[in-house]
Amino acid sequence: MSEIKSRPIWGKLEPAEQAAAHLVCAEGRGIEAVRAGFGGRDGLLAQATIVHMAPIGAGKPEGLGGAAYHPHPSRATALTAFRGHLARAKMGTQVHLAGSEAFLNEATTVASACGVVGDGLTTELCGPATRRVQCVHCKGMMDEVAVSPLACSHCGVNLTVRDHYSRRLGAFMGVCVDAEAPGVLPAASRL
């Protein structure tokens, strides 16, 4: 994966003992990485605010100690809340993001727009190894692509997924796979 130079390198959540506070934004199962990262350290969890994209009515997950927990029903609402907490975070707050690549991509953009970079930010990729793909021909986006080649769900062109990633679009590039031999497709393989 790391040989794709344009793809961001995600790491592990590493809450620092010396941070003044912790602001977490997690998507779905990303909360498991949060639990593992904080490792039940009550001192750190007591200073933590957790914004979680989770179904309404789902209670606070186990193992998060005294952290303030805020569930939000969709990615958009979770990121809006995250932006709000970020704007009011105190100096020295460390930010932690966990979720799918598309989620991490959007959330890091929010964080860097607020000046959170370098050691002030830790990230962890969680969830299925699918890719968000943009068809370079019609510009249509496809979420959770697991297999290449695939037919574009917008324009129908047969696409292969190139190892080229745009952070701005939050997507890999899909390019016509049979332009030089119409109808001849390579065997499908998992991404």
Added chain:
Amino acid sequence: MSLAFDFSQTPSFFRDETFRGDFTFENSPEAIHRFPFPFDRDQYMYAVNIEQHMPGPPKSATVFPIDIDEHYVAEMADRAKVLADDPLRCQSLPHMITAEWDLLELLMTSMARDYPEWFSLERDGARWHWINRPLGIDQRFTFGDAATLPHGPMEYITRQCQGDFCLLDQRDDNLWLDAGIVTSQADWSLDFDLGMNFIEWHGPVPRAHDMGIFDRALKFLLNLQIGRPIRRLNWTMTINPRLDTSPENYHRWGIDRTTVTPENVGDKVHLRVELQALWRLPRSNAIVFSIRCYLIKMRELVSVPKWGRRLHRVLRDLPDDLADYKGMTHYRATTLDYLSRHDDGAPTSPGFFPD
């Protein structure tokens, strides 16, 4: 600007030709002679091939910083068609507006200084008067006030200047591709690469990352000085004289690569050379990267015996991963066959120029 240029109204130096459809593009003997042949020896490998952008010999492609040639009017008509079909080929992030004005100044002053018979620029403070005779344009505007031009400053001037252009913002010890107009590219997408940094947009290139080429080139570019532009040559091959070999349209033009036969190879296969130049811009501290594309048919190329011999040897010995990256798999053998008939095995002299 009207999309249909009237060639009968333009000085006859400019060719009436197309880069799509019936593909009537050709080079005159003078254009062949001044073609920027990219190989100074019989083999090719990636390198940090950067030199000062100094004036070359009279009539050469580098005699002036911005080269306007016989294909100018037809290339600008092709650009207008690409932009009409796909506006995403010209994009600029909001913080790049100062760099856009820098670019407009660089191009207008260079073109008016070096080609006074075609272009003129009069400046009275911020009140500028630009005349482009080949394209029939007479424009008064206020420098710095985008509302006084029919397009943004970058789009306005690059619709009148051969070559693709990228504007690179410099921050965090990197260069960011934050604006550009790209309508005659060798299979890369501005829309996809917009906002990437130097290492990211070069992601797909084989070998060069591991050879340390991009790290060294970036370091060099970060120190680029005002008034000391640099240049390099890059090359690939294109079937038919098509300027717009974009990924966006690859599902339409890719099939061309399967149409090369021993009968048509001399006319269909083109060496595509990019004369790339970089300038530091004064107000914005951005860098402009120009990609000026030159096409030459195999038939035209072998009229210079040294070039026919040399291209045969370069293509024959090119590593497969580079040939694949350049998309030559389908027609490499047919092209080699043709070129081999123009290679008698005689030694070639060092350097780019014809003997």
